[in-house]
Amino acid sequence: MNISLIEDKLFIVSEHIGVSVYDFDFDLHFACKHPYLIEGNYPCIMRAGAIADYASEYNDKLNMGLRLVNSPDEHKIASDLEAWYPLIQDLTPRTLIFDALPTSKEIEANFDWPIFLKGSRQTSKHNPDLAIVQNRAHYERVVPLYQNDAILHWQKPVIREFIPLAKTSGTIPGKVPASIEYRSFWWHGVCVGWGRYWYQVPHYTCPDVKVGLAVAEIAASKLIVPFLVIDFAKTEDGKWIVIECNDGQESGYADVQALQLWQKILSHIHR
Numbered sequence: 001m002n003i004s005l006i007e008d009k010l011f012i013v014s015e016h017i018g019v020s021v022y023d024f025d026f027d028l029h030f031a032c033k034h035p036y037l038i039e040g041n042y043p044c045i046m047r048a049g050a051i052a053d054y055a056s057e058y059n060d061k062l063n064m065g066l067r068l069v070n071s072p073d074e075h076k077i078a079s080d081l082e083a084w085y086p087l088i089q090d091l092t093p094r095t096l097i098f099d100a101l102p103t104s105k106e107i108e109a110n111f112d113w114p115i116f117l118k119g120s121r122q123t124s125k126h127n128p129d130l131a132i133v134q135n136r137a138h139y140e141r142v143v144p145l146y147q148n149d150a151i152l153h154w155q156k157p158v159i160r161e162f163i164p165l166a167k168t169s170g171t172i173p174g175k176v177p178a179s180i181e182y183r184s185f186w187w188h189g190v191c192v193g194w195g196r197y198w199y200q201v202p203h204y205t206c207p208d209v210k211v212g213l214a215v216a217e218i219a220a221s222k223l224i225v226p227f228l229v230i231d232f233a234k235t236e237d238g239k240w241i242v243i244e245c246n247d248g249q250e251s252g253y254a255d256v257q258a259l260q261l262w263q264k265i266l267s268h269i270h271r
């Protein structure tokens with residue numbers, strides 16, 4: 001665990017996790033100090049991948065004199081669909097959250113096939129066979145796979161209305177179709193960076209992406225989380241919707257320019 005004071009403004013607690021779209025070498029780009037004593041009321045951001053138990057991590061860092069930028073409650077609002085969905089229902093596909101996988105009958109009472117299935121935190125690495133469920137027979141096949149999937153089995157099952165999204169030209173083997181979709185980072189309600197969500201496919205642009213950003217801004221203003229990520233996409237019929245929200249600390253950059261993102265965040269910290 002590396003603790004750096006960046007430009008005398010911000011503590012970053014980081015760990016190299018070996019994922020190029022997540023890791024960032026602060027020492028290479030910024031004036032970093034590694035103080036022996038942690039003093040001063042600087043904001044602190046953790047960049048150490050997914051955080052299994054945020055509340056205990058938060059308290060652990062607090063005991064070291066480091067206050068993570070998102071409180072445990074704010075982290076929950078950012079990263080747990082069950083917490084963020086009620087706040088932005090009108091901006092995102094209609095969703096039901098279950099304690100255990102529902103029966104096909106329960107699904108059919110509320111949705112048409114196909115449906116989008118995920119856990120309240122995430123899909124299984126964007127695997128389309130487990131996420132885009134075409135019909136009742138497909139669902140019956142998915143149930144045991146969900147229950148035995150390392151990523152999915154512990155999460156609350158979430159069923160979402162399937163919304164056809166505007167396609168890009170590229171596809172990624174083993175992943176849901178790459179769509180016109182963007183990731184945006186928000187620092188206290190201000191957009192500090194945005195870029196293509198699907199960085200693995202040929203470059204795509206969209207002339208009205210600003211309309212999508214405005215939708216993301218509304219979402220950010222409803223969630224009120226200090227360091228927040230909002231992913232948004234264009235639907236086949238031309239609307240912009242929120243796909244999901246996340247804690248900025250845990251999020252990969254996708255195609256967001258990391259150096260500019262951190263420069264922008266630092267420019268918003270006045271000391």
Ligand SMILES: Nc1ncnc2c1ncn2[C@@H]1O[C@H](COP(=O)(O)OP(=O)(O)O)[C@@H](O)[C@H]1O
Binds near residue numbers: 126161162165181231
């Ligand atoms: N309701 C939906 N209808 C259609 N496609 C969706 C829906 N929800 C998500 N997707 C697509 O699936 C991808 C993965 O879903 P997402 O909720 O972002 O899961 P994860 O948390 O694993 O990234 C999204 O980036 C989007 O392209």
Ligand SMILES: [Mg+2]
Binds near residue numbers: 231244
């Ligand atoms: Mg996602």
